[in-house]
Structures are given as structure tokens and as C-alpha cells.
Amino acid sequence: MSGRPRDPGVDDAILRATMELVEEKGYRAASIEGIAARAGVSKQTVYRRYRSKGEVILDALAAYAAGNLPAPDTASPRRDLAQLLTATFAAQQGIRGALNRALVAESIGDDDFARTVWERLILPRREAVRTILTRARAPRELGDAEADFLVDLVYGPMWYRLLFDPPSLTAAYAERLAEAVTEMAAGGS
Amino acid sequence: MSGRPRDPGVDDAILRATMELVEEKGYRAASIEGIAARAGVSKQTVYRRYRSKGEVILDALAAYAAGNLPAPDTASPRRDLAQLLTATFAAQQGIRGALNRALVAESIGDDDFARTVWERLILPRREAVRTILTRARAPRELGDAEADFLVDLVYGPMWYRLLFDPPSLTAAYAERLAEAVTEMAAGGS
Amino acid sequence: MSGRPRDPGVDDAILRATMELVEEKGYRAASIEGIAARAGVSKQTVYRRYRSKGEVILDALAAYAAGNLPAPDTASPRRDLAQLLTATFAAQQGIRGALNRALVAESIGDDDFARTVWERLILPRREAVRTILTRARAPRELGDAEADFLVDLVYGPMWYRLLFDPPSLTAAYAERLAEAVTEMAAGGS
Amino acid sequence: MSGRPRDPGVDDAILRATMELVEEKGYRAASIEGIAARAGVSKQTVYRRYRSKGEVILDALAAYAAGNLPAPDTASPRRDLAQLLTATFAAQQGIRGALNRALVAESIGDDDFARTVWERLILPRREAVRTILTRARAPRELGDAEADFLVDLVYGPMWYRLLFDPPSLTAAYAERLAEAVTEMAAGGS
DNA sequence: ATATAATCGAGACGGTACGTCCCGTCTTGCA
DNA sequence: TGCAAGACGGGACGTACCGTCTCGATTATAT
Numbered sequence: 001m002s003g004r005p006r007d008p009g010v011d012d013a014i015l016r017a018t019m020e021l022v023e024e025k026g027y028r029a030a031s032i033e034g035i036a037a038r039a040g041v042s043k044q045t046v047y048r049r050y051r052s053k054g055e056v057i058l059d060a061l062a063a064y065a066a067g068n069l070p071a072p073d074t075a076s077p078r079r080d081l082a083q084l085l086t087a088t089f090a091a092q093q094g095i096r097g098a099l100n101r102a103l104v105a106e107s108i109g110d111d112d113f114a115r116t117v118w119e120r121l122i123l124p125r126r127e128a129v130r131t132i133l134t135r136a137r138a139p140r141e142l143g144d145a146e147a148d149f150l151v152d153l154v155y156g157p158m159w160y161r162l163l164f165d166p167p168s169l170t171a172a173y174a175e176r177l178a179e180a181v182t183e184m185a186a187g188g189s
Numbered sequence: 190m191s192g193r194p195r196d197p198g199v200d201d202a203i204l205r206a207t208m209e210l211v212e213e214k215g216y217r218a219a220s221i222e223g224i225a226a227r228a229g230v231s232k233q234t235v236y237r238r239y240r241s242k243g244e245v246i247l248d249a250l251a252a253y254a255a256g257n258l259p260a261p262d263t264a265s266p267r268r269d270l271a272q273l274l275t276a277t278f279a280a281q282q283g284i285r286g287a288l289n290r291a292l293v294a295e296s297i298g299d300d301d302f303a304r305t306v307w308e309r310l311i312l313p314r315r316e317a318v319r320t321i322l323t324r325a326r327a328p329r330e331l332g333d334a335e336a337d338f339l340v341d342l343v344y345g346p347m348w349y350r351l352l353f354d355p356p357s358l359t360a361a362y363a364e365r366l367a368e369a370v371t372e373m374a375a376g377g378s
Numbered sequence: 379m380s381g382r383p384r385d386p387g388v389d390d391a392i393l394r395a396t397m398e399l400v401e402e403k404g405y406r407a408a409s410i411e412g413i414a415a416r417a418g419v420s421k422q423t424v425y426r427r428y429r430s431k432g433e434v435i436l437d438a439l440a441a442y443a444a445g446n447l448p449a450p451d452t453a454s455p456r457r458d459l460a461q462l463l464t465a466t467f468a469a470q471q472g473i474r475g476a477l478n479r480a481l482v483a484e485s486i487g488d489d490d491f492a493r494t495v496w497e498r499l500i501l502p503r504r505e506a507v508r509t510i511l512t513r514a515r516a517p518r519e520l521g522d523a524e525a526d527f528l529v530d531l532v533y534g535p536m537w538y539r540l541l542f543d544p545p546s547l548t549a550a551y552a553e554r555l556a557e558a559v560t561e562m563a564a565g566g567s
Numbered sequence: 568m569s570g571r572p573r574d575p576g577v578d579d580a581i582l583r584a585t586m587e588l589v590e591e592k593g594y595r596a597a598s599i600e601g602i603a604a605r606a607g608v609s610k611q612t613v614y615r616r617y618r619s620k621g622e623v624i625l626d627a628l629a630a631y632a633a634g635n636l637p638a639p640d641t642a643s644p645r646r647d648l649a650q651l652l653t654a655t656f657a658a659q660q661g662i663r664g665a666l667n668r669a670l671v672a673e674s675i676g677d678d679d680f681a682r683t684v685w686e687r688l689i690l691p692r693r694e695a696v697r698t699i700l701t702r703a704r705a706p707r708e709l710g711d712a713e714a715d716f717l718v719d720l721v722y723g724p725m726w727y728r729l730l731f732d733p734p735s736l737t738a739a740y741a742e743r744l745a746e747a748v749t750e751m752a753a754g755g756s
Numbered sequence: 757a758t759a760t761a762a763t764c765g766a767g768a769c770g771g772t773a774c775g776t777c778c779c780g781t782c783t784t785g786c787a
Numbered sequence: 788t789g790c791a792a793g794a795c796g797g798g799a800c801g802t803a804c805c806g807t808c809t810c811g812a813t814t815a816t817a818t
Contacts, residue, residue: 003788004787010790027298033778042791047780101297104352108294109216118353149365156345163293163348164307176338184369192767193809199769222799231770236801381793382783388795405676411773420796425775482730483675486668487594496731527743534723537730541671542685554716562747570762571814577764600804609765614806 013039014046018060023095027102032056054106054113058120061099065091071128077136077185082178084128085154089169092162100162126151136185153181195238202228203235207249212284216291221245243295243302247309250288254280260317266325267371273317274343274363281351281358289351315340325374342370384427391417392424396438401473405480410434432484432491436498439477443469449506455514455563460556462506463532467547470540478540504529514563531559580606581613585627590662594669599623621673621680625687628666632658638695644703645749651695652721652741659729659736667729693718703752720748 017039021030032053036043050056070087072080092100103121107114129151134142142150157177161168206228210219221242225232239245259276261269281289292310296303318340323331331339346366350357395417399408410431414421428434448465450458470478481499485492507529512520520528535555539546584606588597599620603610617623637654639647659667670688674681696718701709709717724744728735 004790006789031778032780040791042793043780044782044792045790048789105294105297107352108290114353122353149362149369152346152349153342153369156347156349157341158345159349159352160341160345163296164303164311173338180338180342180373184373191809191811192765193769195768220799221801225770229770231772232801233771233803234769237768380785381791382795384794385783409773410775418796420798421775422777422797423795426794479675483672485730486672492731500731527740527747530724530727531720531747534725534727535719536723537727538719538723541674541726542681542689551716558716558720558751562751569816570760571764571816573763598804599806607765609767610804610806611766611808612764615763 010039010041010045011049013041014049014056015060015063017041018056019064019095019099022057022060022098022102027098027105030057030102052106052110052113054103054110054117057099057102057106058117061096061103061121064096064099069124069128071131073135077132078178078182080132080135081129081154081182082175084132085158085174085178086171088125089158089171089174092158092166092169097162097166100159104159104163122155126155129154133182133185136182142185150181150185153184199228199230199234200238202230203238203245204249204252206230207245208253208284208288211246211249211287211291216287216294219246219291241295241299241302243292243299244305246288246291246295247306250285250292251309253285253288258313258317260320262324266321266374267367269321269324270318270343270371271364271367273321274347274367275360277314278347278358278360278363281347281355286351286355289348293348293352311344315344318343322371322374325371331374339370339374342366342373388417388419388423389427391419392427392434393438393441395419396434397442397473397477400435400438400476400480405476405483408435408480430484430488430491432481432488432495435477435480435484436495439474439481439499442474442477447502447506449509451513455510456556456560458510458513459507459532459560460553462510463536463552463556464549466503467536467549467552470536470544470547475540475544478537482537482541500533504533507532511560511563514560520563528559528563531562577606577608577612578616580608581616581623582627582630584608585623586631586662586666589624589627589665589669594665594672597624597669619673619677619680621670621677621684624666624669624673625684628663628670628688631663631666636691636695638698640702644699644752645745647699647702648696648721648749649742649745651699652725652745653738655692656725656736656738656741659725659733664729664733667726671726671730689722693722696721700749700752703749709752717748717752720751 014035017035018030021034021038030053032043032046035053035056036046039046046056050059070084072083074080091097103117107117126148130142130147133147133150154177158169161173203224206224207219210223210227219242221232221235224242224245225235228235235245239248257280259273261272263269280286292306296306315337319331319336322336322339325331343366347358350362392413395413396408399412399416408431410421410424413431413434414424417424424434428437446469448462450461452458469475481495485495504526508520508525511525511528532555536547539551581602584602585597588601588605597620599610599613602620602623603613606613613623617626635658637651639650641647658664670684674684693715697709697714700714700717721744725736728740
């Protein structure tokens, strides 16, 4: 049965090659063929692990952002959100941003993959924001529907700017967004 | 100097074929090869007009949405915005949504094209919203920076949902977004 | 290192398709695209083996004529040559003739390829004739320069007629040519 | 009726462009598109005069070699032939040789055109040689069939060498060929 | 003078083939 | 069984020419 075990060094090489290519040459250069070549790995070895380029990228991003989901919890929800967004926005300037954009590209025209991205990547970060906003509304309750809407107000602008104008995702922008949304959360009916 | 003039029927055929393919088979199936074939046109004829698939799609969208930029102007900015967004969101369920998603896919990894999309497609719609929000703030002034931010709050969620969950762009969502943002505009310092 | 070995069936299919196309539809119809299609093979698979249409044709001819280089050796050099030429001329009426003409067409304007043809195709047949003519001159010696010249007198007319008037390459023509040249070889100073 | 007359300067430009391209860049670069471009002429203007690239080249050659058919007539047929061949071979080193090779390429796979070349280009030169050989046989008669064969012995080697090894067409080669064939003509039964 | 008619440059047009890239699958031999 | 190597059918890329066509601007002859 069991045969030769998978070489963990190969996993690393694939993910590293993916990140490098997406960052250096952009999303278009990141073909599976190119990733395998740069990783010094055969194509088959990539396909044994992933079914599509999207999954490689998703995994590369996961590997990169593992555990990096900060959940600040001070007395000030506004400051918590600002801190979360500042960190998140900053990350979008580098590899993470490039990988995120690549994921969107892969999602378009592939509904299954889009769903996977939503569940594995988007939802967890929405939860983090929802937790903060729930604190902002306390002691009153924050309903699910309203929470979803407020979270959209946070992440909508981020992805929008990430896709069309990444440099605008500054700390100042994070501050402003955090203030606007926490205020709206606090004041809601 | 003059040469044989371009056949306008060919332009139409290309754009129609593009819209059909993007809608029916999705973004991935919409190759230039396929567009030319369906339009009953040679590839060269497409390349004579457009340098990339992205440009074809952008033009198809422009043709589709020509002049369709409603600028409601009633006594209520909130209702104006709600109306604008309701119409816009509704449009995203059909061809327009498919084309918009396709444009995003093409923009990723092609900064030049991304800039073109921003200027020809995104900016005009931002202006329409900015105009409404300026009325909402009246008689006080709405600064450029703040206006830009508020417009992000409007369009950010739209693109975010368009990419990851198009069906959620309902009339109710439009209403809620219009209310939240006009209120914020009105109440701003 | 090793990789999947080339499928010999594919080689055959390519060569067979090439011969069929050149014979049936003529040299002009024999595109690499067409060869690949008829062989049921991808274009890449052809390009992996050959750099140009010329090389495919040369190989097809080599495969066809493999080992078919008769070297008759009776008491009569004249009869030897006549026999060789009769067989050679007869072959030019079929696929071999079509392939030979195609090779010339490919050679024109491609000096490298012309040289390859000369070495792989032309020279071996010249040697066969030279051997016979050396016997015709015996016991005196046949010098290199003179031999080359006499061989030209044999093959020059053949190619000339092959290109401009193939049906004239009859057995009678072969006989006459063999007689004239062996006589000249025998009588030379 | 009559309309604007053809511009003779255009004819010249086309022929000159053809000769230049065939000589400089080789036969492959001599597309009708390229010829028209270099001549500063529209494609239609070329097609109004010629039905194919072959015809352009044939005409270019005709223009180049107009009246250049020497018919030396001294007391010595051998010297006549040597002189004719020396001049002919010399010409093959330059544009004429390139054009001749191009004509062969065009003839292959186009029987109609091959016939035209034979009649307009090949036959006249055969006649010139036949005339000389008839003198060499005098006072006996030189039959048609035998004459054709002897002419093949002259031109066969020339085209053979022109196609595969043009530099070998030297004056010495011309002399040797003239001697061999006139002797054969004189001595024939 | 003013049609009428052909020529010219320019360049669009439907095609066909080029040679390249990448897809996802497969088949080797070695570890 | 993993892995590097690389063959394989397939599909699209963007380019070059093919031969035809349609334009506006010339330039002749024939009213």
C-alpha cells in the first residue's frame, strides 16, 4: 500500500514558487506549468495535490496567512476594528494582495471555486469583524441581517479598492472606515 | 489615406457574439477565437478593433449600457440613490453582471487595462452617486475626500457581492444601502 | 531523465499522413496543420519531432525509400546503370516523385535544409552511380572530378525532367541515358 | 471606355521590388504583400497585372533577361555551346539564379504554371542549344528525339546544380559540359 | 465642360496556416 | 507510492498572407 511518503519539501517549493510568480510576474504568469518549473517539480506532482491553479493559490494564501487572523479586544471597538483593518490593508500591498486578486480572477467563471473561497477565506474574516461590531452595539443586540450588512460596508470597500486601486488602502483609510462603521453599529436602531 | 471603411455590421456582430458567449457559457469560454467564430468574422477583424479580450468586453458593456446612466433627481436624495442602486443591482443579474465580472477578471494582472476600466466604466457611475450625495449634505459642503469615501461605501459592497454572491444584490439591499449612506452623508460633520 | 517514451505509432501516423497528403492533394495542401489533423495528432507532437515541413517530408521519403537503394552488379555496367535508373525513374511516378518535388520546393530559400537534402538524399544515390561508372571505366582509373561530372550527367536530366515533365521519365529514357553515360565513361581519356 | 491608363512606373516598381526581395531576402520573403509594400503600391495594383506570385517572378525574369538570348555562331559548335553556357551559368550566380529557383518553387504543385514556365522560359533556351547541336552533327541529320535527349544532357545538369549547389556552375563546368555534349552529338549514329 | 471609366493608394474582410503556450492526462524509470 | 521527465490530444494565442472587396482621389477619353 503505502509506498513512498510525500516529500514535504515539495509542498513548500510549490507554494513558494506560486507566491513568487504571482508577486513578481503577476497573475498571468502563474500557470501551473510555470509554477512546477520554478519549483523544480513535475506537473504531475502539482496535480497530485491540487485540482486547479485556484486551489494552489488558495493554499499559498492560507499558508501565508496561517493564524494571522488578529482579534484585538480592547475597551474600544472602534480601535479594535481600526487595528484589524490597518493590519489587513497593509498586508494587501504585498504578496497577500497579489494572491487575493489572483483568487478573485480564478473565482470568476468558476462558481464552485468561488464558493470555496468564500467559505475558507472570506467568511472567517467576516466573523472577526462581526464580533467587534457586536461589541460596538452592546448592550443592545446586533441582528444577523444587520451584522451582515455592516460587514459588507467594511469589506466591500476593501475588495473594491484592492481590485481597482490597491495603493489607496492606507492606514488613514482603515481609520476612517473603522470609525464610520462602528459609529453606525453603535447608533443603529 | 481612406481605404475601405469598416463595416458597422461587423462591430455589432462582434459585440453581440461577445455578450452571448459571456452570458451563455461564462467568461472562460469567451475566447477571441470563439467570439470571431460566432460573429462569423475572421480573427484579424477582431484584432483590428481590439488589442485584447478585455477591450472587446469593455466595449460590449459600453454598447450595452450606453446612456443607461440614470440620474434621478427628486426632492429626496435617499430615494434618488435607492432608485439608482435598485436599477444598477437589477442589471447585475443579467448580461451586465456577467460582463462586469469578466472585466474584473481581465483587469487582474493587467494594470493598463484596469486603469481603462476605472476611467471608462467606474468613474462615471461614481460621479452620479457623488452628485446625489452632495444634495444629501446640502446646504453644507461635501468635500472631495469625504465624497470619495462615501462613494466607496456605496460601490464597494456592490462589487464585493457581485463577485462573490450576485443574487444577494436585491432591491432590499439597494434600499438599505441607500438609506445608510445618505444618512451618513446628511449627518457628517 | 527518462520521461514517457515517444509513441512509435505516432511517428508512423505522421509519415503516413504526410505521404498521403502530398500524393493526393499535392505539395501545397500539405500543411503541418493538415498533416497533424489527418494523423490524428496534435500540432505540438509534430513540432516535437520536426522543425519544418521540409523535415517531415524528408523523413517520410527516407522511411519510404529505406534500404531501397539497389546496387546491381552484373558483368555489364551499362545494364547495371540501366536497371538502377529504370527502377529510380519508375519510382518518381508515384509518391516518391511527389515527395522529391516537395523537397526541392522546401529547399529553395532555405540553404540549411538544401544542404541536409543533399547529404541525406542526393549523395547516397550519387555514390551508387559512381560505383557503377568506376566499373565501366575499369581497368583504367576514374578520377573524382570526372566521376562527379558523369554523375551529374545522370542525375541532372532526371531532376530536370522530374520537375518540369515527370511522365517523360520512362524506361526507354533510362536505357538511353545509361547507354550514353556508360559509353562516355568507358571511352574517357 | 478607356479610363485612366496604367502607370508604367508602377510596372517597373513591381518588377524591381520583386527582384530585390528575391535576391536580398530570398524566395520566402517575396510575398505579394511584401512586393506591393516595397514597391509602394497597393496589392490590388499587383493583382490587376498578375494572377499569382509566380507570374510576377516570371515577368521579372523576362524583363531582366529580355533579348539576352545569345546565339553564337562561329565555325566551332563546341565553342558556341561553351560560350552560351558560360554566359548562362554566370548569370545564375546573381538575380537570375534566384529568380529561376523561385520559379521552380512556384511550379511545384501548380501544373498550369509549370507548363507556362516550360513554354516561355525553358523551351526558347532549348532551341538555342538544339541549333548549335544540329550544326555539330552536320552534315548528317540530328533527329528530334535525339536532339531532345542531348539538350537534356546540357540543361539537366545546369538546373540540378542550380537548385542544389549554385556555386559549382563555373566557366570550367560550362566548358566541360559543352565538350562532352558536342562530342556526343558529333559522334552519334 | 462634363460625364464615363479605368487606375491608384489605402485598407477592411473571411480565410488558412503558422509556430508557441498551456491545459490536464498519460506513461516511463528511478528512489 | 512519490517523483522528475516528458509525450500526448486539445484549444487558444497573436501574426502573416492570401485573394477579394470597397472607398476617395486621380487622370484619361468621349461626348
